[in-house]
Amino acid sequence: MSASGESDVARFKRLAAERAVESIQPGMVVGLGSGSTSAFVVRRLAALRAEGKLLDVVGVPTSVGTEELARSLGVPLTTLEEQPVLDLTLDGADEVDPQLRLIKGGGGALLREKIVAQASRRVLIVVDAGKLSPRLGTHWPVPVEVLPFGWRSQALFLEGFGARITRREGREGAPYRTDQGNFILDCAFGPIEHPEELAARLEARAGIVEHGLFIGLTSELVVAGPDGVEHRRPA
Numbered sequence: 001m002s003a004s005g006e007s008d009v010a011r012f013k014r015l016a017a018e019r020a021v022e023s024i025q026p027g028m029v030v031g032l033g034s035g036s037t038s039a040f041v042v043r044r045l046a047a048l049r050a051e052g053k054l055l056d057v058v059g060v061p062t063s064v065g066t067e068e069l070a071r072s073l074g075v076p077l078t079t080l081e082e083q084p085v086l087d088l089t090l091d092g093a094d095e096v097d098p099q100l101r102l103i104k105g106g107g108g109a110l111l112r113e114k115i116v117a118q119a120s121r122r123v124l125i126v127v128d129a130g131k132l133s134p135r136l137g138t139h140w141p142v143p144v145e146v147l148p149f150g151w152r153s154q155a156l157f158l159e160g161f162g163a164r165i166t167r168r169e170g171r172e173g174a175p176y177r178t179d180q181g182n183f184i185l186d187c188a189f190g191p192i193e194h195p196e197e198l199a200a201r202l203e204a205r206a207g208i209v210e211h212g213l214f215i216g217l218t219s220e221l222v223v224a225g226p227d228g229v230e231h232r233r234p235a
Helices: 007-020 036-050 064-073 108-117 151-159 193-202
Strands: 028-034 058-061 088-091 123-128 144-146 164-167 181-188 210-213 222-225 228-234
Touching: 007 036, 007 088, 007 123, 007 222, 007 228, 028 036, 036 064, 036 088, 036 123, 058 064, 088 108, 108 144, 108 210, 144 151, 151 164, 151 181, 193 210
Parallel strands: 028 058, 028 088, 088 123, 123 222
Antiparallel strands: 144 181, 144 210, 164 181, 222 228
């Protein structure tokens, strides 16, 4: 814990976010991710605007929460309908392997996050060092967004190839609902040997709207930890 009361993890997230925001150039359309690390990105962008910098940058939020934060800080926003191709997206991740494959969706915004990532020329992922993993699934379950209709059949399907399923809960024990009104099944597979094969199986199943495996989307990674801030690219 720092003298300011900021935890080490929060400090690492903030430092990584501040480094990542340096990649934003004037005039860019920027995807703004969701979650605690992405909130540091939005706050840093707002601080630079207050200094008179990056005033012509506009953002595309990946969740209602990010949209509300950006608006509260005066960061101008647009939509994918108005700007279908983004210059850069800055987002966090729950787990990152050495090939820069990701598990995302801990905050429930995986569908919009993946749509925005796929619409972006570059995707810069921002994490603290605790999110690094030797193999996806070692530390984090794979969130799977499913339609409420027939969700139990999706759970049985996922259990059929080894997942331990937890339906995510919201307030007072009610099912958590995404911004699209869907459920999330958190699927603990353990370390995943072949993420691409698992992703393909999930994508082939009717009723599964999206999954939290982000493969082949990361252009760059900024990671901060006890040894400092590092900027990585895929091997």
